[in-house]
Amino acid sequence: MSDDLDTLDRLTAPWSDTVAVDAAGVAVGGDEVLARRRARGPATSRQVVGTHVQVVAEGRALVVAEFEQSSGRRGVQTQLWQRGVDGWEVSATHVMLQPPAFDRRIWRVVGDPLVLPLASGPLDGTRIAVQDLFAVAGQAIGAGNPTWRATSPLEHAHAPVVERLLAAGASVAGLARCDELGWSADGRSPHHGATPNPRSGFRVSGGAASGSAAAVAAGHADVGLGIDSAGGVRVPAAYQGLWAIRTTQDVVSRDGSLPLAPTFDAIGWVARDAATLAAIGSVLLPEPVTAISDVVTVDAVLELADDDVRTVLGAAVDRIGRWEVDLVTPDPWVQAYEVLQQVERHRAFGEFAAAHPGEMGELAAERARQAAAIDDESAAQAREQVADARERLRKAIADRVVVLPSAPTVAPRLDAADTAALRQATTRLTCLAEIGGLPVVSVPLATAAGLPVGLSLMGPPHSDAMLLELAASLA
Amino acid sequence: MSDDLDTLDRLTAPWSDTVAVDAAGVAVGGDEVLARRRARGPATSRQVVGTHVQVVAEGRALVVAEFEQSSGRRGVQTQLWQRGVDGWEVSATHVMLQPPAFDRRIWRVVGDPLVLPLASGPLDGTRIAVQDLFAVAGQAIGAGNPTWRATSPLEHAHAPVVERLLAAGASVAGLARCDELGWSADGRSPHHGATPNPRSGFRVSGGAASGSAAAVAAGHADVGLGIDSAGGVRVPAAYQGLWAIRTTQDVVSRDGSLPLAPTFDAIGWVARDAATLAAIGSVLLPEPVTAISDVVTVDAVLELADDDVRTVLGAAVDRIGRWEVDLVTPDPWVQAYEVLQQVERHRAFGEFAAAHPGEMGELAAERARQAAAIDDESAAQAREQVADARERLRKAIADRVVVLPSAPTVAPRLDAADTAALRQATTRLTCLAEIGGLPVVSVPLATAAGLPVGLSLMGPPHSDAMLLELAASLA
Numbered sequence: 002m003s004d005d006l007d008t009l010d011r012l013t014a015p016w017s018d019t020v021a022v023d024a025a026g027v028a029v030g031g032d033e034v035l036a037r038r039r040a041r042g043p044a045t046s047r048q049v050v051g052t053h054v055q056v057v058a059e060g061r062a063l064v065v066a067e068f069e070q071s072s073g074r075r076g077v078q079t080q081l082w083q084r085g086v087d088g089w090e091v092s093a094t095h096v097m098l099q100p101p102a103f104d105r106r107i108w109r110v111v112g113d114p115l116v117l118p119l120a121s122g123p124l125d126g127t128r129i130a131v132q133d134l135f136a137v138a139g140q141a142i143g144a145g146n147p148t149w150r151a152t153s154p155l156e157h158a159h160a161p162v163v164e165r166l167l168a169a170g171a172s173v174a175g176l177a178r179c180d181e182l183g184w185s186a187d188g189r190s191p192h193h194g195a196t197p198n199p200r201s202g203f204r205v206s207g208g209a210a211s212g213s214a215a216a217v218a219a220g221h222a223d224v225g226l227g228i229d230s231a232g233g234v235r236v237p238a239a240y241q242g243l244w245a246i247r248t249t250q251d252v253v254s255r256d257g258s259l260p261l262a263p264t265f266d267a268i269g270w271v272a273r274d275a276a277t278l279a280a281i282g283s284v285l286l287p288e289p290v291t292a293i294s295d296v297v298t299v300d301a302v303l304e305l306a307d308d309d310v311r312t313v314l315g316a317a318v319d320r321i322g323r324w325e326v327d328l329v330t331p332d333p334w335v336q337a338y339e340v341l342q343q344v345e346r347h348r349a350f351g352e353f354a355a356a357h358p359g360e361m362g363e364l365a366a367e368r369a370r371q372a373a374a375i376d377d378e379s380a381a382q383a384r385e386q387v388a389d390a391r392e393r394l395r396k397a398i399a400d401r402v403v404v405l406p407s408a409p410t411v412a413p414r415l416d417a418a419d420t421a422a423l424r425q426a427t428t429r430l431t432c433l434a435e436i437g438g439l440p441v442v443s444v445p446l447a448t449a450a451g452l453p454v455g456l457s458l459m460g461p462p463h464s465d466a467m468l469l470e471l472a473a474s475l476a
Numbered sequence: 477m478s479d480d481l482d483t484l485d486r487l488t489a490p491w492s493d494t495v496a497v498d499a500a501g502v503a504v505g506g507d508e509v510l511a512r513r514r515a516r517g518p519a520t521s522r523q524v525v526g527t528h529v530q531v532v533a534e535g536r537a538l539v540v541a542e543f544e545q546s547s548g549r550r551g552v553q554t555q556l557w558q559r560g561v562d563g564w565e566v567s568a569t570h571v572m573l574q575p576p577a578f579d580r581r582i583w584r585v586v587g588d589p590l591v592l593p594l595a596s597g598p599l600d601g602t603r604i605a606v607q608d609l610f611a612v613a614g615q616a617i618g619a620g621n622p623t624w625r626a627t628s629p630l631e632h633a634h635a636p637v638v639e640r641l642l643a644a645g646a647s648v649a650g651l652a653r654c655d656e657l658g659w660s661a662d663g664r665s666p667h668h669g670a671t672p673n674p675r676s677g678f679r680v681s682g683g684a685a686s687g688s689a690a691a692v693a694a695g696h697a698d699v700g701l702g703i704d705s706a707g708g709v710r711v712p713a714a715y716q717g718l719w720a721i722r723t724t725q726d727v728v729s730r731d732g733s734l735p736l737a738p739t740f741d742a743i744g745w746v747a748r749d750a751a752t753l754a755a756i757g758s759v760l761l762p763e764p765v766t767a768i769s770d771v772v773t774v775d776a777v778l779e780l781a782d783d784d785v786r787t788v789l790g791a792a793v794d795r796i797g798r799w800e801v802d803l804v805t806p807d808p809w810v811q812a813y814e815v816l817q818q819v820e821r822h823r824a825f826g827e828f829a830a831a832h833p834g835e836m837g838e839l840a841a842e843r844a845r846q847a848a849a850i851d852d853e854s855a856a857q858a859r860e861q862v863a864d865a866r867e868r869l870r871k872a873i874a875d876r877v878v879v880l881p882s883a884p885t886v887a888p889r890l891d892a893a894d895t896a897a898l899r900q901a902t903t904r905l906t907c908l909a910e911i912g913g914l915p916v917v918s919v920p921l922a923t924a925a926g927l928p929v930g931l932s933l934m935g936p937p938h939s940d941a942m943l944l945e946l947a948a949s950l951a
Contacts (some may be wrong), residue, residue: 113668153611
């Protein structure tokens with residue numbers, strides 16, 4: 002009960018079939034149980050309020066302990082104790098706490114629903130998790146930072162995209178967490194914690210639309226709405242086994258949402274199935290106007306992913322034609338993209354960052370400092386280079402659909418080492434769509450071990466509705 | 477997995493130490509496990525997505541099964557299987573589901589927080605669960621009925637009592653569920669389900685402020701605000717082991733809240749400890765103006781409670797003087813109280829009930845019909861009789877504090893038979909304060925078995941602050 006980790010480790014049976022279950026999922030094997038315990042941080046102090054012992058066999062006992070934390074929150078723990086040569090050890094644990102009011106790593110506010118539909122329509126019964134970057138009447142926009150929220154006005158009207166969904170019968174379940182000011186992107190927040198990955202325990206959720214995706218993966222909502230500015234909708238969808246779309250830039254209005262980096266921002270959404278993904282498209286997207294000539298893969302792009310992901314995608318794309326083109330993002334493009342992202346985020350949040358030192362997390366603050374240091378000439382160069390790249394990319398793709406990985410790896414473990422290298426690898430892959438302002442639909446696949454992987458279909462501008470159809474046909 | 481109850485029952489070891497743990501708590505003994513399974517209704521269909529087996533001894537195996545419901549919601553179940561003469565049986569189960577977005581039996585909407593404090597003050601850090609009868613800006617009042625909510629306007633301002641708490645540093649965690657239109661009162665709703673009792677598994681929560689109390693008992697909020705019109709704050713507090721106050725009528729403004737029965741309505745709140753209960757009092761209550769001469773018990777009032785409750789209270793009040801007075805509520809008073817409750821609720825909700833047949837639960841609809849049938853003469857008589865009773869009661873109590881049970885029983889089990897008799901017994905006890913418009917503070921005690929019991933201190937008008945002090949001294 003005192004959370005003495007050394008004692009807990011000593012009492013854990015070091016067997017390959019030792020098992021521990023808690024809210025983060027199932028850990029199998031003594032080593033894995035120890036690793037997760039070390040990663041979770043100290044437990045809240047608690048006191049036992051009831052125990053039930055069942056003798057299972059000679060030297061084997063099941064113990065159910067009811068406990069209460071100092072906050073009044075109660076829990077129950079079932080343990081299987083076994084007496085071996087080294088004394089009593091625990092070979093199985095199942096710990097369950099009364100849940101908090103709601104998971105503040107997923108939601109900022111949530112209701113039954115938060116906002117009722119405005120009318121009946123094709124989206125009747127569809128619950129939307131809205132990323133905390135959009136105006137919802139009666140609430141301030143939070144943007145993943147508590148001070149931003151506290152200093153922002155209550156919105157008087159819904160963002161038009163939200164209004165259109167409400168008018169089509171959908172309800173707003175709530176405002177879902179997003180990574181801090183778009184300046185961090187793996188779903189780990191210094192303010193509300195690491196958003197869980199409901200489909201892949203003990204792994205990161207991805208971001209910046211971390212909460213919108215987790216809400217859908219956990220079944221709390223049917224659709225997660227977000228801004229995809231740096232893979233922010235596609236990456237969490239890939240990590241969490243969801244369907245996702247990033248729309249053609251400017252096809253769906255971003256009015257009433259906070260700009261992150263307007264050159265790259267596009268509306269996106271996630272769903273658990275292709276039909277729901279497409280139903281939202283039917284409400285928000287214009288009629289298809291672009292024909293698709295061909296679906297192709299580019300070897301150099303597939304190679305941006307690691308073996309695990311390539312194996313899954315390889316099997317899926319074997320029937321698809323190979324396109325011999327140098328589409329792998331050239332270094333100068335990636336650099337120009339990153340500079341322009343920073344410059345535009347600085348325009349959106351630089352003043353706030355300067356006025357509120359110490360009220361941002363370390364990662365966001367560091368990126369804000371870097372952004373502030375970019376001089377006007379570099380900014381202008383980057384802008385020019387991105388515009389040029391956009392033109393070349395659109396010309397190259399023409400009316401083709403390119404199949405590529407949605408993210409270069411499966412979701413990293415929560416206890417993985419520094420993720421800077423992964424962030425770079427992810428950017429190199431995802432920034433193609435942002436540079437091109439292109440639509441992408443991400444289809445969920447899985448590795449042999451059951452870990453989610455995303456397959457992206459990237460098409461020419463305005464091919465959104467056709468990509469949704471194509472993706473559904475793959476399901 | 478198919479929820480075949482007969483098979484599940486047959487596989488459950490019929491022993492006294494069979495144990496089953498789920499979100500509703502710990503059930504010990506084969507019979508109790510079966511009773512709860514029968515009471516919970518059918519389970520959602522699900523499919524196993526992973527299993528881990530640990531051989532514990534000859535004929536003993538621990539099985540951990542991961543499953544997924546059709547909604548995408550995942551869960552884990554740990555079972556201990558034992559081979560006996562009748563084949564394999566389960567002697568222990570621990571079932572855990574990924575929690576829903578939030579518990580809609582407790583909350584209608586909840587946030588981090590829903591409403592930020594308006595200033596810093598003595599209530600800094602205090603999270604308030606507001607019963608869904610009060611105006612909170614940006615939300616409609618729901619009153620426990622979805623149609624009432626959908627047809628009510630969004631509020632532009634907070635109720636003054638809410639505003640005062642926000643101005644003193646508190647935040648509004650959310651709007652908590654209440655029983656339907658004040659016309660049902662045990663925390664069981666046809667719309668959002670039976671509000672759980674976090675301190676007393678598998679027992680009713682009490683109502684009408686069921687959600688406000690459960691939110692506090694579960695640690696989701698620190699204070700639950702409500703209207704006490706028919707024991708609606710005191711009874712759930714007693715059932716859930718909380719401190720509670722019903723204030724002197726009209727001492728705290730009810731502006732911005734829905735009237736239930738204005739002759740009896742008074743603001744109340746619950747907390748997990750006496751200090752928090754009193755802190756809210758310091759913000760909302762005027763300075764004490766009434767002296768207290770004596771603390772007394774009345775045998776005839778104690779006898780309104782059952783043995784369990786009397787035993788607990790008897791021990792607590794043994795040092796307190798006995799008052800030989802006929803204070804037990806006379807039948808005509810109880811009848812007049814009930815008629816006037818109905819008449820005033822009819823004024824508040826009768827038009828709605830008539831306009832929306834079929835959109836209210838059976839119990840509320842039936843009571844609405846009864847209320848509509850009361851003729852003007854009976855209403856006038858009841859009003860006169862209550863006014864007379866109020867005067868007599870206040871005169872009799874003078875400046876004494878009377879100790880009485882907060883409710884006549886511990887919280888009934890969820891599978892208890894018809895509770896009409898219990899409702900009558902509860903009314904007879906709780907209506908003393910409503911008839912008198914008197915303040916009451918309820919102190920949590922517990923039976924030997926650990927079940928919550930409430931001890932009430934009822935004082936003369938305006939003794940609220942002194943009752944809070946007196947109650948704290950008993951803690």
